[in-house]
Amino acid sequence: MNHAIETTDLVKRYGKVTAVNEISLQVDEGEIYAFLGLNGAGKTTTIRMLLGMIKPTSGTVTVLGTQVRLGSRQPWASVGYLVETPHAYPELTVYENLEVARRLHPGTERQAISQVIERLGLSNYADRRAGLLSQGNAQRLGLAKALLHNPKLLILDEPINGLDPVGIVEIRELLLELTQQQGVTILMSSHILGEVSLLAQRIGIIHEGRLLQELNYEELKRNRHRRLVVRARDTKAARSALSAVGHPTTLAQDGSIELTDATAINCPDEIATLLVRASTPPTQLMVEEEGLEHYFLRLIGLNNGALNGEMHNGEMHNGQSV
Amino acid sequence: MDNLSNALWIELRKAARSRMPFFTAVGFLLLPLIDAFFMIILKDPELARNAGLISTKAQMIAGTADWATFLSILAQGIAVGGIFLFSLIGAWVFGREFADGTLKDLLALPTSRWTILLAKFIVTVIWFVGLTALVTVVALILGALVGLPSATSELILQGVGHVAFTTILVVAVMTPVAFFASIGRGYLLPLGVAILFVLFANVLAVAGWGGYFPWAVPALYAGAAGDPDAILEPASYWIVFLTGLAGIVGTHLWWNFADQSH
Numbered sequence: 124m125n126h127a128i129e130t131t132d133l134v135k136r137y138g139k140v141t142a143v144n145e146i147s148l149q150v151d152e153g154e155i156y157a158f159l160g161l162n163g164a165g166k167t168t169t170i171r172m173l174l175g176m177i178k179p180t181s182g183t184v185t186v187l188g189t190q191v192r193l194g195s196r197q198p199w200a201s202v203g204y205l206v207e208t209p210h211a212y213p214e215l216t217v218y219e220n221l222e223v224a225r226r227l228h229p230g231t232e233r234q235a236i237s238q239v240i241e242r243l244g245l246s247n248y249a250d251r252r253a254g255l256l257s258q259g260n261a262q263r264l265g266l267a268k269a270l271l272h273n274p275k276l277l278i279l280d281e282p283i284n285g286l287d288p289v290g291i292v293e294i295r296e297l298l299l300e301l302t303q304q305q306g307v308t309i310l311m312s313s314h315i316l317g318e319v320s321l322l323a324q325r326i327g328i329i330h331e332g333r334l335l336q337e338l339n340y341e342e343l344k345r346n347r348h349r350r351l352v353v354r355a356r357d358t359k360a361a362r363s364a365l366s367a368v369g370h371p372t373t374l375a376q377d378g379s380i381e382l383t384d385a386t387a388i389n390c391p392d393e394i395a396t397l398l399v400r401a402s403t404p405p406t407q408l409m410v411e412e413e414g415l416e417h418y419f420l421r422l423i424g425l426n427n428g429a430l431n432g433e434m435h436n437g438e439m440h441n442g443q444s445v
Numbered sequence: 446m447d448n449l450s451n452a453l454w455i456e457l458r459k460a461a462r463s464r465m466p467f468f469t470a471v472g473f474l475l476l477p478l479i480d481a482f483f484m485i486i487l488k489d490p491e492l493a494r495n496a497g498l499i500s501t502k503a504q505m506i507a508g509t510a511d512w513a514t515f516l517s518i519l520a521q522g523i524a525v526g527g528i529f530l531f532s533l534i535g536a537w538v539f540g541r542e543f544a545d546g547t548l549k550d551l552l553a554l555p556t557s558r559w560t561i562l563l564a565k566f567i568v569t570v571i572w573f574v575g576l577t578a579l580v581t582v583v584a585l586i587l588g589a590l591v592g593l594p595s596a597t598s599e600l601i602l603q604g605v606g607h608v609a610f611t612t613i614l615v616v617a618v619m620t621p622v623a624f625f626a627s628i629g630r631g632y633l634l635p636l637g638v639a640i641l642f643v644l645f646a647n648v649l650a651v652a653g654w655g656g657y658f659p660w661a662v663p664a665l666y667a668g669a670a671g672d673p674d675a676i677l678e679p680a681s682y683w684i685v686f687l688t689g690l691a692g693i694v695g696t697h698l699w700w701n702f703a704d705q706s707h
Contacts, residue, residue, distance in 0.1 A: 168706070171705070171706060174552065174553040175552070175553055176549065176552050176553065176704070176705045176706070177704045177705065177706055178702075178704060193701060193702055194557070194558050194559075194700070194701030194702065196447070196554070196555050196556070196557050199553045199554050199555050200555035202553065204553060206549045207549070208546065210545055210546035210547050210549075210550070211547065212459055212462075212545065212547060213545065214459070214462040214463050215458070215459065215462055219458065219462070222458075223455050223458070223459075224550070226448075226451035226452075226454060226455055227448070227451065227452075227455070227550075227551070227554050227555075227556045227561075228554065228555055228556075229447075229448050229451065229555060229556065268550065
């Protein structure tokens with residue numbers, strides 16, 4: 124598998140501040156890789172280094188097989204990008220802004236403009252001056268500029284910012300379609316773990332300039348803490364019965380019993396049977412999964428990791444801002 | 446040059462769509478109007494007496510109402526006003542990309558940054574030279590309308606040539622405005638620097654060092670302090686040329702090698 128993006132020990136310092144600290148990552152061709160981090164974590168600085176807008180203090184960046192250098196024309200013919208808030212020339216219309224983008228990418232056919240306008244749902248705004256667009260439509264125009272020349276690689280910084288729920292779904296489907304049907308590689312950044320988990324095959328968690336962890340969807344699910352929450356009329360007796368057969372328990376503030384050992388979590392039916400036999404039948408039995416938000420905070424050390432009320436029963440929850 | 450025609454089209458379209466060409470034209474057209482007004486005052490002593498202070502000022506600037514004086518005042522106006530006009534145009538053409546946040550869309554492209562910069566320089570110069578040409582044509586019409594005494598076509602051509610070379614000098618000394626718009630990431634720095642240029646040009650010209658201060662040379666050449674041949678040396682023109690070169694090279698280096706983190 125070839126790497127569409129590869130960085131080696133990428134460092135960016137501004138005086139004594141280290142914005143990006145030894146980030147090494149590989150993004151495979153055709154995958155969606157998401158950078159996840161808080162504001163100021165180093166996502167945009169890294170993206171600007173990938174695009175040759177900022178010179179790394181040390182380390183190297185290779186994009187589509189070309190080592191990135193400041194001011195170079197390579198390899199940008201095959202790269203579309205959106206960095207931070209999208210801006211356009213306010214006095215030009217949506218169409219004219221795209222015409223500007225087209226002319227800066229020689230070889231792009233004029234009809235590509237109409238196609239991308241339709242694809243991004245901007246048909247009703249094609250003749251509207253960009254300065255009069257709503258934030259959501261300005262975001263769509265920014266994405267249209269990135270997609271105009273059918274790039275092999277898309278580098279998108281917070282691509283769903285400013286979009287309404289319908290827009291978020293549309294863009295998500297568009298990005299998935301691009302990778303699945305056209306083999307486009309996408310590197311995106313976001314601070315919304317729920318959104319990222321629906322799109323990305325791999326997630327890189329970045330905090331204070333460091334890449335803390337890279338994981339895929341399955342690993343994300345596996346790494347999240349789970350617990351079995353049990354309620355019984357006689358809590359003390361229930362805990363004794365569980366301890367007696369080797370299930371360590373803790374008592375939560377709300378009076379429920381919590382079990383975190385894998386046997387209990389994977390076989391709650393056996394726990395129920397055990398409690399019934401001990402004459403303290405459970406009044407409630409529930410497997411709770413750590414929320415994405417909690418997982419992220421625990422990972423970056425902003426939370427002590429204690430399992431609390433932020434656990435969620437069942438599958439991932441969408442749109443949880445971290 | 447890769448894709449220069451497209452880069453030029455883009456810069457011209459951006460300029461054409463804005464109100465800046467109109468506003469800069471209106472502003473600069475004040476120059477021949479004021480020039481013609483001075484000539485009217487100089488031509489008619491009665492009006493000069495009634496005009497009070499303005500007539501005094503007019504007497505200080507020019508002695509007689511004739512084509513040579515008229516075109517000399519125009520050249521001086523272009524030398525000084527041109528510095529402000531060029532900085533305004535340059536600030537808009539270069540600084541707007543920073544102020545509007547559109548610069549990042551120009552940085553990772555198959556069209557080189559140098560091509561985009563060159564297109565910007567060309568459009569700025571076309572814009573400025575176009576306005577000075579417009580102002581000169583309007584001045585010639587106004588000169589005829591106010592009834593300046595007839596002059597030989599050779600004298601008028603000489604005066605127009607003087608204006609044209611003054612314009613070239615202004616263009617040369619003002620390329621650094623692109624650099625200041627870039628490092629200042631907007632409009633303020635280039636405009637502020639232009640004011641400083643004119644301020645220092647006046648001070649240094651009075652001190653007798655104007656020939657070595659590039660931003661004083663256009664006005665001195667235009668005759669602001671008397672016979673330019675007595676003040677300017679070949680070195681003065683070299684300094685102007687090198688300043689122009691430094692402005693282009695500095696802007697190019699900054700766009701290509703400085704971190705663009707905004």
